[in-house]
Every structure is written in structure tokens, then in C-alpha cells.
Amino acid sequence: QKMSRPSARLRVIINHLDRHSAGIVSFLNRKASFFIFIFQFGRYTLDNDLLTPEQRLFYEENGFLLIRNLVSTQDIDRFRKEFERICRQQIKVPGLVVMRDVAIAKSEFVPDQRAVSKVQDFQEDPELFRYCSLPKILKYVECFIGPNIMAMHTMLINKPPDAGKKTSRHPMHQDLHYFPFRPVDRIVCAWTAMETVNRQNGCLVVLPGSHKGTLQEHDYPEWEGGVNKMYHGVRDYDPEHPRVHLEMEKGDTVFFHPLLIHGSGMNQTPGFRKAISCHYASGDCYYIDVKGTTQENIEKEVKEIVARRHGVGDEVTFKDTWEIRGRLVQGERISM
Ligand SMILES: CCCC(=O)SCCNC(=O)CCNC(=O)[C@H](O)C(C)(C)COP(=O)(O)OP(=O)(O)OC[C@H]1O[C@@H](n2cnc3c(N)ncnc32)[C@H](O)[C@@H]1OP(=O)(O)O
Ligand SMILES: Nc1ncnc2c1ncn2[C@@H]1O[C@H](COP(=O)(O)OP(=O)(O)OP(=O)(O)O)[C@@H](O)[C@H]1O
Ligand SMILES: O=C(O)CCC(=O)C(=O)O
Numbered sequence: 001q002k003m004s005r006p007s008a009r010l011r012v013i014i015n016h017l018d019r020h021s022a023g024i025v026s027f028l029n030r031k032a033s034f035f036i037f038i039f040q041f042g043r044y045t046l047d048n049d050l051l052t053p054e055q056r057l058f059y060e061e062n063g064f065l066l067i068r069n070l071v072s073t074q075d076i077d078r079f080r081k082e083f084e085r086i087c088r089q090q091i092k093v094p095g096l097v098v099m100r101d102v103a104i105a106k107s108e109f110v111p112d113q114r115a116v117s118k119v120q121d122f123q124e125d126p127e128l129f130r131y132c133s134l135p136k137i138l139k140y141v142e143c144f145i146g147p148n149i150m151a152m153h154t155m156l157i158n159k160p161p162d163a164g165k166k167t168s169r170h171p172m173h174q175d176l177h178y179f180p181f182r183p184v185d186r187i188v189c190a191w192t193a194m195e196t197v198n199r200q201n202g203c204l205v206v207l208p209g210s211h212k213g214t215l216q217e218h219d220y221p222e223w224e225g226g227v228n229k230m231y232h233g234v235r236d237y238d239p240e241h242p243r244v245h246l247e248m249e250k251g252d253t254v255f256f257h258p259l260l261i262h263g264s265g266m267n268q269t270p271g272f273r274k275a276i277s278c279h280y281a282s283g284d285c286y287y288i289d290v291k292g293t294t295q296e297n298i299e300k301e302v303k304e305i306v307a308r309r310h311g312v313g314d315e316v317t318f319k320d321t322w323e324i325r326g327r328l329v330q331g332e333r334i335s336m
């Protein structure tokens with residue numbers, strides 16, 4: 001996979017040194033040696049004119065970058081209206097997966113309640129899919145994965161008020177677990193808060209720097225109150241690892257690496273906590289066979305759901321499910 005050559009990287013660093021010497025000096029003074037700095041610069045980010053050296057270094061070191069106030073209130077209000085039309089079944093979107101919280105889906109007492117905890121795969125809804133093509137978002141995405149951009153996975157998450165069993169939590173996980181494509185550093189998620197998200201309503205929680213590790217084994221957490229379908233978690237992550245709660249305001253957007261360990265807490269408020277997200281991959285990524293890897297368990301579950309929903313058998317592969325959903329949003333679709 002193309003990465004900037006050391007000489008090119010060095011040139012950029014020198015340019016940046018000229019332009020931003022104050023910032024560079026301040027973080028050089030902090031701790032990292034200059035050589036470590038040069039070595040790591042450019043593994044997770046690409047040369048670009050948008051990110052400041054500080055922002056690049058932050059992503060390199062932490063595996064995420066939070067950009068405040070990126071998506072406009074007008075856009076978010078439109079996404080919200082479209083989501084409500086979907087909930088009210090005023091429109092039907094081909095391929096859309098509508099998910100209810102397990103506490104509601106499995107309850108005998110409220111069979112009629114249709115509270116939607118998430119819609120997934122909205123690539124055929126032009127209004128929601130506008131999110132994935134917003135130039136403001138793509139400009140940042142390009143810094144991480146380059147100019148050929150595929151929108152691979154789309155979600156609008158409507159974390160419900162917890163029904164009392166803590167099922168509104170999302171266990172700590174790495175998104176790469178779900179993806180049979182590589183290379184890992186040419187995948188990035190954009191996640192935008194559609195309203196204030198904080199610890200009360202279940203903001204994202206991340207383990208900074210965990211993107212430098214490898215893909216961990218994932219499975220269902222052993223939670224008494226139950227766990228949502230496909231919400232696998234990392235089996236044992238270091239409980240001593242620092243955790244950061246990403247409290248965000250409407251329109252704030254976090255970009256994060258697919259190996260970053262993250263999750264979200266219980267929603268202890270009466271409101272539905274909304275966020276919209278898209279996972280992007282470079283158009284020159286390639287598919288892998290997950291047979292014999294830790295991803296075999298999710299492949300099996302995905303194939304079972306596809307089989308039940310579409311009445312097909314083994315002829316539809318894990319790769320097919322991604323190839324069908326992926327949409328080019330910029331540049332060229334080369335090998336995806
Ligand atoms: C980077 C990516 C990270 C991630 O994507 S993490 C999360 C991944 N999650 C997903 O992909 C969402 C998957 N969900 C779905 O596909 C659907 O919601 C799901 C679970 C198949 C249910 O959809 P439908 O078939 O339309 O629903 P249904 O009411 O007919 O129920 C069928 C059976 O499923 C059960 N169910 C529904 N929602 C559930 C939930 N949230 N958790 C656990 N089980 C659930 C439901 O009880 C029913 O089971 P049974 O057949 O009665 O035993
Ligand atoms: N079927 C549904 N499942 C899940 N959430 C839904 C559904 N229909 C609407 N919502 C969302 O649930 C929340 C409460 O719905 P309600 O109809 O009370 O909206 P509202 O009162 O107009 O909005 P707000 O709660 O922001 O004042 C809203 O955030 C709405 O987007
Ligand atoms: O919005 C959230 O709670 C996090 C969702 C998430 O990480 C995911 O679906 O992969």
C-alpha cells in the first residue's frame with residue numbers, strides 16, 4: 001500500500017517546521033524524541049494541507065481526532081427528520097436494517113413498541129447518505145485514507161433510554177472485527193454527534209493509542225441483562241489503560257482508526273441519543289478471507305442473518321455483503 005516515502009515525509013515536516021515552528025517546538029519539548037517523531041509521522045495519516053502537524057501527531061499517537069462543529073445544524077436537522085420518517089414508516093429504504101434494542105425486541109410486555117435503536121445500511125437513502133458525501137467530512141477522510149474513498153458502512157444510532165438492563169451500552173470493541181478488508185490504516189470512521197452527547201446519555205469512550213495494537217479476539221460480553229445482536233466486545237483489554245470519554249456537541253465529529261478500542265455507555269436520560277456515522281475505506285483496499293482468523297465468528301453471524309433475511313445459502317460470501325453495500329463517494333473504485 002502506498003505510503004509517503006521517508007524523503008517526502010521529511011520534506012513535509014520541514015515545511016511544517018517553517019510554518020508552525022512554535023507548535024512543533026512546544027510538542028517536541030513535551031517528550032517524544034525527534035527520531036521517533038519522524039518515524040511515526042505518516043503511518044496513520046497522509047501528507048495533506050488540512051491537518052495541522054499537531055492534529056496529525058494527535059491521530060498518530062491516539063488513533064482519533066475530534067473536530068468540533070464540523071457538520072451544520074441544518075444538515076443534522078435534515079438527517080433527524082429523515083430518520084423520523086423512517087421510524088414512522090413513511091418511507092421504505094431498500095437494504096435498510098432497522099434494529100430495536102434487545103430489551104424491547106425480546107420483551108413479551110411491549111410487543112407493539114417499535115422504538116428504533118439504530119438504522120444501518122442507509123446507502124440507498126439519498127437524504128441520509130448525503131452525510132457520507134459531505135465535502136467537509138471527505139476532506140478529513142482523505143487525510144487518513146487518500147483520495148479514493150468508498151463509503152462502506154453507514155449507521156444512524158438512536159441509543160434509547162436504558163430499559164433498566166443496561167442493554168443500551170455498546171461493549172468495548174474494534175470496528176475492524178467486522179471488516180474483511182485491508183489495509184487497516186486505509187480505513188477510518190467518521191462519527192458525528194446529532195445533539196449533545198455526554199456521560200449521562202452514553203457518549204463514546206475510547207482507549208487512546210489502542211490503534212497501535214493488533215486486532216483482538218471479540219465475543220459477546222457476559223452481561224446479565226442481555227446484549228444486542230452482533231455487539232461483540234474485546235474479551236480482555238487492559239483495565240488499567242486510560243479511558244477518555246468523548247463528550248461532544250451537535251455537529252462535532254470524531255474520526256477514528258478501526259483498531260481503536262471504543263464503546264459507549266448506558267443512556268441514563270429519557271431522551272434518545274443520536275449520532276450518524278460512516279466507515280470509509282480506500283478504493284484500493286482489498287478483501288481478505290477471514291477463515292482461520294478471529295473474525296470467523298462474525299462472518300458466521302452475518303451469513304446466518306443474510307440467509308434468514310434473503311433466503312440464500314452459502315453462495316453469498318462475507319465479502320459479497322460488503323461489496324454490495326460499498327459506494328464510491330470520491331475518486332476511483334479500484335479493488336473494492
Ligand atoms: C463497525 C460496525 C460495528 C457494528 O456494526 S456493531 C453492531 C452490529 N450490529 C448489526 O449489524 C445489527 C444487526 N441487527 C440486525 O441485523 C437486526 O436488527 C436483527 C437482529 C437481525 C433483527 O432484525 P429483524 O429480523 O428485522 O427483527 P425481528 O424482530 O424479526 O427479530 C428476529 C429475531 O432477532 C431477535 N432480535 C431482534 N433484535 C435483537 C437485538 N437487538 N438483539 C438480539 N436479538 C434481537 C428477535 O428477538 C428475534 O429472535 P427470535 O427469532 O424470536 O429468537
Ligand atoms: N419509532 C421510533 N423509534 C425510536 N425513536 C423514535 C421513533 N420515532 C421517533 N423517535 C425519536 O424519539 C424521540 C422522541 O420522539 P417524539 O415523537 O417524542 O419526538 P419529539 O417530541 O418531536 O422530539 P423531542 O423528543 O426532541 O422533543 C425523538 O428523538 C425522535 O427522533
Ligand atoms: O454510537 C455508539 O454508541 C457507538 C457505536 C459503535 O461503535 C459501532 O456501532 O461500531
Ligand SMILES: [Fe+2]
Nearest residue numbers: 173174175262
Ligand atoms: Fe464501533
Ligand SMILES: [Mg+2]
Nearest residue numbers: 084270271272
Ligand atoms: Mg418528545
